Amino acid sequence: MKQSGRTTLTPGIVEQLSLDIAEGHIEPGQKLSEAMLAKRFGTSRGPIREGLRRLEERGLVSFHPNIGARVATYSVKDYIHLFQAREAMEGMTAKLAAESMSLDDKTILRTVFHEHEKQLMNQPDSPYDQDPGDWDFHYLIAKRCGNPILSSLLCDELYQRIRLCRKQHCNTPGRGVRALKEHRRILEAIEENDGELAELMMRRHIAAARKVLESFLLANPTTIK
Amino acid sequence: MKQSGRTTLTPGIVEQLSLDIAEGHIEPGQKLSEAMLAKRFGTSRGPIREGLRRLEERGLVSFHPNIGARVATYSVKDYIHLFQAREAMEGMTAKLAAESMSLDDKTILRTVFHEHEKQLMNQPDSPYDQDPGDWDFHYLIAKRCGNPILSSLLCDELYQRIRLCRKQHCNTPGRGVRALKEHRRILEAIEENDGELAELMMRRHIAAARKVLESFLLANPTTIK
């Protein structure tokens, strides 16, 4: 595939592969053969390698010299550590959102919340890794908090890694209705421009999820798919 | 340069370039010619490009199609945003450090603090970007907080970007003795295993630095070097 206009091949490869990995179309730990990927994307190995290097930096791929790239795998400890980082960063995004998010975005956030509510009414005990409503809520706050540095760190890096963990350590329990109630409090705090409360609620929300995770994962040491 | 043993070229290039950029041997915004870098490292352009892609993902380099790579530049707003992210993440590292850092590391932390103290006695008004004592304190806490995810995000990504900002928007004022006093409180909280207090103190410390930065940068709109 030759060069076309002002675009370049690598960004597209990164985006597509990142999606495939986060959505689970490629399993954690799976080998990523450069020749295979080159064939799939219709390019040579050069742009593929550049893309893999970027994904390596995002923590989605790991390189081993002379052996090649694999989809990253995370230990149970790493999973917990990701949640600790999330707690700190998302607490801040909730605070910023409350303090400076546009009214339009806050309206959208409420819509997302109601979608989550409806979805939960229909199937109240959906497992954690099939709960897009919960996910959309957090994603929107992170994306529109007004701090692009935090948005990028969370949306491009942390979230994808956590999705990887969920695929790997499957059957992680969701928190269903309790999570929704906590979302309501966060939403209200954001709507009332109460940054301090929004941060506190978000941190409690994520800390609670982390604790459920901890007890579950320690009870079931290796639920590796 | 051919392949030698189990190592590969890219990691060394990344490490060296990252250092050069963070330490200011290469100016923000400067062009990074692939041919020049290849000559300098004694390799072909392949490994250079792979390294640049990784640095791009770290926010130290920006690519422009058909034009090439430059050392990243950050706006004043980005500088503030980096401090907001830092506040959230370093607050958490201080908390974790207080709760689970080894005694040996806490001893080292006290030594680093005293070094900072001595350094400040000798030259009390060193500018912000020539204040390694302050820096070492934060770096050690981040590195040894026990959460490798946070350590890596802070040490490999955020800190380097902030150093870039300091080079670009120079003459940022330091906070001298006041910063040291706040460090003492953080240190004491960590030594007493008081995670909650350590986090609070660290957040105030960084928020205070951010506010000084805000008023200074808004007063001197473009102090671009």
Add this chain to the structure above:
DNA sequence: CGAGGCATAATTGTCAACAATCTAATCTTA
């Protein structure tokens, strides 16, 4: 003298080939 256009040079994006390393299948031998 300055603005705009053209040709040339330099640089980037991509590719295909080569050398080094790893993988596996087969063969040998105890």
Add this chain to the structure above:
DNA sequence: TAAGATTAGATTGTTGACAATTATGCCTCG
């Protein structure tokens, strides 16, 4: 038969070459 060595195949790491694009210098023209 099982363990180890050996060899052929496949994959990675690196390189140099070529096409596309951009930057530079020169020239023309107003």
